[in-house]
Amino acid sequence: MHTDLCDNLGIEFPIFAFTHCRDVVAAVSRAGGFGVLGAVGFSPEQLQIELDWIDEHVGDHPYGVDVVIPGKYEGMGELDPATLADHLRAMVPDGHKQFARRLLADHGVPELPDGDHFGRLLGWTAATAAPQIDVALNHSKVRLIANALGTPPAEVIDEIHQAGRLVAALCGAPDQAVKHKEAGVDIVIAQGTEGGGHTGEVGSLVLWPQVIAAVAPTPVLAAGGIGSGAQIAAALALGAQGVWTGSLWLTVEESDLPPAQKAQLLAAGSRDTVRSRSFTGKPCRMLRNDWTEAWESPENPKPLGMPLQYMVSGEAVARAHAYPEKARQVMFNPVGQVVGQLHEVRKVRDVIMDLVEGYLEATERLARLGQPV
Ligand SMILES: Cc1cc2nc3c(=O)[nH]c(=O)nc-3n(C[C@H](O)[C@H](O)[C@H](O)COP(=O)(O)O)c2cc1C
Secondary structure (H helix, E strand, O other): OOOHHHHHHOOOOOEEEEEOOHHHHHHHHHOOOEEEEEOOOOOHHHHHHHHHHHHHHOOOOOEEEEEEOOOOOOOOOOOOHHHHHHHHHOOOOHHHHHHHHHHHHHOOOOOOOOOOOOOOOOOOOHHHHHHHHHHHHOOOOEEEEEEEOOOOOHHHHHHHHHOOOEEEEEEOOHHHHHHHHHHOOOEEEEEOOOOOEEOOOOOHHHHHHHHHHHHOOOOEEEEOOOOOHHHHHHHHHOOOOEEEEOHHHOOOOOOOOOHHHHHHHHHOOHHHEEEEOOOOOOOEEEEOOHHHHHOOOOOOOOOOOOOHHHHHHHHHHHHHHHOOOOOHHHOOOEOOHHHHHOOOOOOHHHHHHHHHHHHHHHHHHHHHHOOOO
């Protein structure tokens, strides 16, 4: 399973694990993979705390940080986070907030004691991502910064390169991958539609080889639908230099997801997910529930663009955190179709070892096909 990328980053297995949970990042990197912390939900101050913690717990292993600078969003060009937040808040129609409030009330989800959480601007703008990148680059074990939803701006790529780190970017189509390569991105992550979170329309098996051919010799990580070693073997057989996984880590023992949410994921099948704009404003794969269905209904308000929609749905996310049992049908549960392969809570190390064993079994199976009977 050892590819050039492993040598480049100093890792044993080219298994990249995207997660919002610092314990998972540290555990994956310690097990020989490459943990990547999703920074989108953290203020720069909180990110500093999370990365300091990872530094203390990851040993000498490297890890990565993922930010979100979309290629297109409302308020683009405004680089002061406070001004941008004020400007955007004024754009959220009252009808959307009332609709969200009604949905939560209809499901018996209690209000929060500290007031409402409408109008919160998450870190998915250039203005909010810039300070996160500065914090990340101040941590020497951060070897890679990944960007979701667009090609990182030239000055961001320069800043990361000047700090001696690698830049990766996600894509869902070959033309996006070519833009990444032309901008100087070092690693392209090709995510098929089955993946959890923001995702395009083309399936992994069709997308990966197209992206690999379009950007060769730039290394490509295969994302979307990886949950077993045999699937890793398939990705490497197609020419990927490694795999980028997300859903797999939601249900591990080290994940900080509330037990009720883990149980919901373990019980879900591959047909229980949907691509919906109802939480973030861009198509994002998540478990289907009453919230995603309600925003599809023609008589109801249409989701706003990114980042406005989260200024509405952030209230549901905050209440679901506080009352996960009551909010089951209105909670934000991003996950990919591979959820149907997740059946039990396991430790990170066991998951990595299973992936490696499964990969070896698959490659041995193929090698036997080539031998004379
Ligand atoms: C809960 C969740 C949240 C995600 N959030 C982000 C994010 O903030 N930034 C990002 O680059 N990718 C995000 N993703 C996508 C992952 O990075 C990864 O590409 C995807 O999970 C791969 O497909 P898989 O879920 O089938 O493994 C998220 C995925 C999940 C499951």
